[in-house]
Amino acid sequence: MNFALKVVDACCKAREKLNRPDFIIGYRLSPEEPEEDGLTMTETLKLVRELVKRPLQFLLISQSNYFTKAHRGEGAGQERLKTIHNEMKGKLALVGVGGLKSGKDFDTALKSGFSEFIGAGLASMMNKDLGILLKEGKGDKLNLEIDLDQQEKYSMPKILWDMCHKGIDWFPPVKSKSHK
Numbered sequence: 001m002n003f004a005l006k007v008v009d010a011c012c013k014a015r016e017k018l019n020r021p022d023f024i025i026g027y028r029l030s031p032e033e034p035e036e037d038g039l040t041m042t043e044t045l046k047l048v049r050e051l052v053k054r055p056l057q058f059l060l061i062s063q064s065n066y067f068t069k070a071h072r073g074e075g076a077g078q079e080r081l082k083t084i085h086n087e088m089k090g091k092l093a094l095v096g097v098g099g100l101k102s103g104k105d106f107d108t109a110l111k112s113g114f115s116e117f118i119g120a121g122l123a124s125m126m127n128k129d130l131g132i133l134l135k136e137g138k139g140d141k142l143n144l145e146i147d148l149d150q151q152e153k154y155s156m157p158k159i160l161w162d163m164c165h166k167g168i169d170w171f172p173p174v175k176s177k178s179h180k
Contacts (some may be wrong), residue, residue, distance in 0.1 A: 001047050005054075012055050026058035026095075027051055031080045032070060040073030041080065045087055052091040059084075059092050060119065064170070066098030066109050081114035095119050101126070101172075103139010125164075126172045128155035145173040 008027060015023045031044040051059060061081055070076045075083035081096045088094060096115035100106050101123050109118050124130045126143040133141055146154065146164050154161070164171055 001043070001050065004047065005050055008051065008054055008056065024057045026056055026060055028060040028062060030062050031084065032063075032072070034071070041070040041075045041083065042073030044080075045074050045084070048084055048087050052088055056092055058095055058117070059088065060095040060097060061115070062097045062119075064099050066096055066100055066105070066114070066118075067112070068098065079112075079114060082112070085114050093117060097121060101142065101144050103134065103142055106134055106139060122172045125154065125156055125160070128153075145175045147175045 004027075008025070011025050015021070015025060029044065029047070031039070032041055033039045048059065061084055063080065066081065067079055070078055070080050070083060081094070081098075085094050094115040095117040096109065097119035099122060100109055100118065100120055106118065106120075106123075109115075120130055123142065126146055127133060130142070133139065143153075148165060151161060156164075160171075164174055167174055
């Protein structure tokens, strides 16, 4: 935690020294690790309590599922994002990220109130027009998997496209391939 806070403080000091109040600084973290010796929500909340004291604009919480519940430590059994959001008490904007793919997923996440903003990694890879579709209420038109025979439908660099062919579980699902 000390290293992370020193990096944040150095970034904030650089922004101040360069007189760039318009330069946005945020912090991204994954809140909990499954390993026995991994981070628990107790350590995560300790870091969050320190981060909200800094002049940051947002905290981004990245996890495989937006609604994952904490396994160990403070808030065990409750949704991680909800616990973190409650701890922050509105001092920073919270961005929640976590496997949202369908229009229904996004609606449910928005209605939960667990975060001020929602990030979309997988869905944006599968839908280059994601924001427009959601804004126009066309969440039912979202692609829920990649069709490897229609590369022109997607807007991603070659290296990512090549990784989609491998069916890695933290990449979008691929039509007619099992997810690993």
